[in-house]
Amino acid sequence: MQIPYAVETRPDTGLTNGKLGIWLFLASEVMLFGAFFTTYILLRVGTSPLLNTGAFHDPASFLVTLREAKEPLSQYLWANLSTDSQKAVRNYDVAQYPQRSLLRGVTDDLNRLLQIGSLYTPERFARIALSPLTKAMLQREPEGRDLLKLNRRLLEEAYAHEFIITDGSGWPVGAHLLNVHIGLFNTLVLIASSVTIVLAWASLALNNFKNFRLYMGLTLLCAFIFLGVKSFEYAEKFAHHLLPATNTYLAIYFTLTGLHGLHVIGGILVNGYLWGPGSAMWYTEPQRFTQRIEVAGLYWHFVDIVWIFLFPVLYLL
Amino acid sequence: MENHSHNPAAIKKQVRLYIAVFTALMVLTIVTVAVSRLHLALGIAIGVALIIACCKASLVGGFFMHLLWERRSIRWLLLLVAFFVIALIFLCVLGTLDIPWAAKHL
Numbered sequence: 001m002q003i004p005y006a007v008e009t010r011p012d013t014g015l016t017n018g019k020l021g022i023w024l025f026l027a028s029e030v031m032l033f034g035a036f037f038t039t040y041i042l043l044r045v046g047t048s049p050l051l052n053t054g055a056f057h058d059p060a061s062f063l064v065t066l067r068e069a070k071e072p073l074s075q076y077l078w079a080n081l082s083t084d085s086q087k088a089v090r091n092y093d094v095a096q097y098p099q100r101s102l103l104r105g106v107t108d109d110l111n112r113l114l115q116i117g118s119l120y121t122p123e124r125f126a127r128i129a130l131s132p133l134t135k136a137m138l139q140r141e142p143e144g145r146d147l148l149k150l151n152r153r154l155l156e157e158a159y160a161h162e163f164i165i166t167d168g169s170g171w172p173v174g175a176h177l178l179n180v181h182i183g184l185f186n187t188l189v190l191i192a193s194s195v196t197i198v199l200a201w202a203s204l205a206l207n208n209f210k211n212f213r214l215y216m217g218l219t220l221l222c223a224f225i226f227l228g229v230k231s232f233e234y235a236e237k238f239a240h241h242l243l244p245a246t247n248t249y250l251a252i253y254f255t256l257t258g259l260h261g262l263h264v265i266g267g268i269l270v271n272g273y274l275w276g277p278g279s280a281m282w283y284t285e286p287q288r289f290t291q292r293i294e295v296a297g298l299y300w301h302f303v304d305i306v307w308i309f310l311f312p313v314l315y316l317l
Numbered sequence: 318m319e320n321h322s323h324n325p326a327a328i329k330k331q332v333r334l335y336i337a338v339f340t341a342l343m344v345l346t347i348v349t350v351a352v353s354r355l356h357l358a359l360g361i362a363i364g365v366a367l368i369i370a371c372c373k374a375s376l377v378g379g380f381f382m383h384l385l386w387e388r389r390s391i392r393w394l395l396l397l398v399a400f401f402v403i404a405l406i407f408l409c410v411l412g413t414l415d416i417p418w419a420a421k422h423l
Contacts, residue, residue, distance in 0.1 A: 014388050023391050027398045034402035038409045045413045167359060180350060187346050195339040198381045202335070205328045301381045308373045311346075312366040316353040 007287045022295045026302050033306055036256055040313065043248045047170040049149045051107040051114070054247025055163060055170075057177075057240070059098045062162035063089050063106070073124040073158055081109045097241055114151040128158045133168075164247075172249040174315045177242070179233065183315040186229050187307060193222030194304040197271070197297045204290040209282055212293070216275040219300070223268045230261055253314055260310060263303045270296050338380045345373050 004010075005017040013020055056062055067089050069078040081089070085105045092102060113119070120138055130138075134157060137150045149168050156163045165176040174180075196218040203211035237243070237250070244254040274296055281289040349369045353362065379385045384392065 013390065015390070019391075023394060027394055030395075030398045030402060031405075034405055038406050041406065042409055042413065045410070046416060175353065180353075184346065184350050188343060191339065191342045191346065194342075194377060194381055195335055198335050199332065202328050202332050206325055298382055301377050305374045305377050308377070309370050312349050312353070312370055316349065317359075317363055317366055 007285070007291060016291055018291055018295045019298075022298050026298065029302060033259075033309075036252075036259065037309070037313070040252050040256070043252055044171050047166075047248070049145070049152045049166075049168070049170040050111045051152070051155075052247065053100050053103040053107060054250070055107065055166075056103070057164045057242075058162050059103055060094055062159055063092050063098055063102075064094060065159065065162065066106070067092075071124075071127065072121075073119070073128070076119075076124060077110065077113070080113050081106065085109050110155075114148055114155075118147065119151045119154045125154070125158065130154075130157055172247065174249075174317060177249070178253075178315050179236075180315050182229060182233055183311055186226050187311045189222050189226050189229070190304050190307050193219045193226070194301050196222065197293075197300050201290065201293045201297050204282070204286070204293055209279075212282075213275065213279070216271060216293075220268060220271055220275060223264055223271070227261065227264055227268075230257065256310055256314065260303070260306055263306070267296075267300050267303055271300065334380060338376050342373055342376055345369055345376075 003017065007016065009016055010020075053059075065074055066078050066081070067086075069075040078086070082105070085108075088102050088105055092098060118138075118141075131153075134150070134153045137146070137153065140146075142150050152166070152170065153168055156165050164172045166172050196215045200212050200215035200219060203209070203215055234254075242250055244251045274292060278292070279289070281292070349366055352365050352369070356362075357365065384395070
């Protein structure tokens with residue numbers, strides 16, 4: 001079947017069908033990602049400063065610190081755990097990753113404690129370096145929800161290795177949970193792939209098929225590097241028991257980056273075909289092939305734009 | 318527009334433009350990370366990061382995706398989508414007014 005208006009523009013739209021098609025598709029993609037970004041906003045605004053089982057970076061170490069109770073703060077927390085929790089923590093086997101029910105018991109007890117009064121006494125925090133913001137909050141002697149936020153901060157700063165550092169309202173700070181350098185590297189790789197694919201198209205427009213193969217090849221290389229780095233990041237998170245089910249931040253992180261990753265894979269399939277077997281069209285229908293590269297490029301640039309928003313939102317804010 | 322024609326001289330000029338845009342994107346990426354190191358107040362940090370991201374997206378869209386020289390119908394389509402996305406975000410954020418502590422910051 002002959003696809004109409006693949007090379008010459010359609011009189012009524014003024015566009016080739018391929019180009020109109022990809023733009024309509026991208027418009028629907030904007031809505032899709034827009035919906036997920038909205039989800040991110042809702043999850044973030046709805047965060048509670050109360051502790052939950054996803055509040056920990058290293059729960060095992062926290063439980064051990066609690067039961068050993070070597071310094072005043074841990075002694076205080078330990079003394080205020082319910083007898084059931086104390087028993088469960090005492091029986092906890094360090095070789096195992098803590099069960100969710102165990103963590104829930106402990107966080108329930110701690111949450112009660114966080115709401116009744118300030119955790120701070122000079123004695124308990126004698127050997128803990130508090131941040132200027134936390135010190136300023138202490139001065140204000142807050143109540144209610146602000147007291148809860150202050151107490152959560154105090155806990156996070158006292159057990160910086162054990163807790164996931166949050167922005168004070170319970171939403172994890174991306175830079176503490178993810179590696180910004182790796183994220184930055186991947187951002188630069190994806191931007192580079194965006195310029196190489198547009199250069200691949202320009203090479204065809206200049207009748208230079210050899211350069212097209214080079215630039216499209218570089219685009220594919222960048223895409224593979226991006227995916228390789230991303231899977232390394234995922235593996236590192238999984239190894240530390242940081243899973244989509246751990247907390248809402250990680251849930252939206254894996255959803256957004258996973259969906260973006262699927263788009264990268266889709267782009268690799270199409271670009272790979274156009275780089276390899278599909279490029280035979282250059283010798284039979286050069287103009288149509290050039291059009292195809294432009295359309296594939298539009299999709300690829302969109303994938304780049306999505307990452308341009310994902311990177312600061314997930315890694316930096 | 319004439320700027321986006323297929324004659325070799327125009328394409329070569331465009332390639333130089335692509336390289337310039339590429340450099341700008343790299344610089345803006347570094348700037349975003351540098352700003353995040355300043356530990357600004359959360360509201361300001363979000364504003365700055367989103368402005369930089371929008372600049373980068375406009376550069377990619379305008380030059381790499383040729384939107385600056387594209388047919389008006391495509392630009393209208395994107396404007397319509399932008400409207401719907403903003404409406405989506407706006408309505409959902411309005412919904413958070415029901416959350417007492419969130420309402421305090423809006």
